[in-house]
Amino acid sequence: MHKAANNTRVDAVVIGRNEGERLTACIRSLQGQVRRIVYVDSGSTDGSAESAAALGAEVIALDMSIPFTAARARNAGLKALANQPPDFIQFIDGDCLLRDGWIERATGFLDENLRAAVVCGRRRERFPEASVYNTLCDAEWDTPVGETRACGGDALMRYNPVAAIGGFREDLIAGEEPELCLRLRGQGWTIWRIDAEMTWHDAAILRFSQWWRRVERAGYAFAEGVTRFDSRRERFRVIEYRRILAWGFWLPLITLVLALALHPAALVLLLAYPAQVARLTPQMGFRGAFFNTLGKFPEAQGACRFHLRRWRGKEPRLIEYK
Incomplete structure (x- = not known):
């Protein structure tokens, strides 16, 4: 698969726990497309941290004595970039693959839209046929193109405005991205989804109980929001x-x-x-x-x-x- 030349304006923050081969594939999909890859590990026991380091990622082990949230992990990655801040950050979950061409499309959009702080594209399920629940996830990711109110876990963001508002709220167990976008919009920034392929995602939801828990978490996030x-x-x-x-x-x-x-x-x-x-x-x-x-x-x-x-x-x- 063709990779674009290394983009020195973009760093990537990957978060994950026990993603195994999915994490390895994620980091490989970023190589050659970003300047720096920071992987924040949340207590993996499957060698994920070692695999990421072997592929050249900077690995940060999250302190698991404090209750875990994805927001904490993303903020740890954000802080790690402060010594050499990039223009843009590609946030991506460790069970995703970055699509070729996305970085160029996304950075080009932000260069042309100076009030846009966040841009996301089409996230697709890698194996939608594996279960009805994966198929539902694939449909869920297909949100309207244009200016929007929020993004998901995969998105390209301007470093400065995100850092200026302190990143994500670490006490949220879900829904941290819409809340971040709420504060950015309060500062006059805009959020966009463009018609471009962004990531492949592997939900791996094969049981009804998994689907139920995932939807339950969404309800928790709505109530808290x-x-x-x-x-x-x-x-x-x-x-x-x-x-x-x-x-x-x-x-x-x-x-x-x-x-x-x-x-x-x-x-x-x-x-x-x-x-x-x-x-x-x-x-x-x-x-x-x-x-x-x-x-x-x-x-x-x-x-x-x-x-x-x-x-x-x-x-x-x-x-x-x-």
Whole structure:
């Protein structure tokens, strides 16, 4: 595969834990495309750190005595670049491969759009046929092209504005990228997705339980985002959060109460779920519509978990699905 010449304006920050061969492939995909590769390891036991070092990456071992978040790992990489700061940082997860040509497209876009702080492209699943859950992830990554409100874990960012706002919020167990973009937009910067291939991703979600935990984590992030960062100036994830509660919490709760207190005929309200699947099918296909509707239950579970932990004053813990 052809590699572009080394780009001295771009450094890469890779984060991961026990990614094995996926991490090796990730680092190799970056070689020749960026000036410097920093890999932040979060307690791997499979030799990932040693493999990354052997490939020329600068390895940082995250202090695992402090609760782990991806935001902490990304910030550790960001700080490691401060001695020779680049113009741009390519953040990428260790289970992804960078696509050839992406760096040139992304840096060219930022050079032409001086108020843009973040640019992302199309992330695709490497093995969408491996499971229905991988297929759902591939569809999830296909967001609209143009100016947007947030990016995901893979994105090219301007170093200076990201460093100036202190990077990512390290206490967020999920949803740290939208919150970062919220603060950048508050400073007058813009976020974009362009029509370009950016990364291959390997979700490796092969079991229903993995899918459930991943969606539960998303619900946790929505609840935390609304509770902590919503304001009159910017309605942060409010619509998504209300939809989660309506379908995943209030409708089943109200149905149960009415069925027990008044008459079992109230269970007819549950027909709203197949009706919702039917409504979404023309847009998403049956499989996408079914899991979108079913996903409101783990999302509601994640939202309830956030509020319970907050009420009890407990520290958040990462909800892992791999």
